[in-house]
Amino acid sequence: MSAAPRPRRETVTGVPRRAIGSGVRGSRAPQYAPARSEISEQTSLGATYVRSLMRSQLRTAxxxxxxxxxxxxxxxxxxxxxxxLTGALPAPGPFVWAALGVVVYPVMWLIARWYVCRAERNERDFRGLVEGR
Structure with a gap:
């Protein structure tokens, strides 16, 4: 009752192929995006890319x-x-709470939602620029 030896596993490697239906045969996409190397090498062009992202994020903020x-x-x-309107000092009652609850908080939520969506779009655009899309 001896166990049969396990077959040796092999890994097949080769040149990565482009997605099916991507167009021209034999041409390959570059291994790195030029903008990414500019940023990682900390060149002046890479610093300009990062500065543009920071400027757009600051403008949004x-x-x-x-x-x-x-x-x-x-x-x-x-x-x-x-x-x-009344000429007298009204008691801070339902009007103040209605203004705060009905007007201010929903508008604050909308501003916050706009900010997050805009910041994510800035980062998505920057990532597209860096990855060469």
């Missing part, structure tokens, strides 16, 4: 922060509106 500051900055004016 400043736009989101500006929209948030505009929203929060107008709250005192919104809270003064009942006083101007």
């Amino acid at each position: 400043l736009l989101g922060l500006g929209a948030l500051a505009l929203l929060v900055g107008t709250l005192p004016l919104l809270f003064l509106l009942p006083r101007v």
Whole structure:
């Protein structure tokens, strides 16, 4: 009752082929994207690529922060509106909570959602540039 020896495993390697139906036969995609090597070698062109990503992310952050500051900055004016309309100082009641709950928080959520989507799109565009797509 001896066990038969296991067959030796072999790994077949070769030149990577392009996807089926990709077009020209015999041509291969470059092994690396030029922009990726520029960034990894820390050349001035690579620094320019990274600086452009950082600039677009900063622009997105400043736009989101500006929209948030505009929203929060107008709250005192919104809270003064009942006083101007009635001429008396109203008690901080349902109007303040309605303004905060119905107006401010959903708009803050929309600003945050816009910021995340925009930042992801900036990174996706940068990745496409670096990978040569």
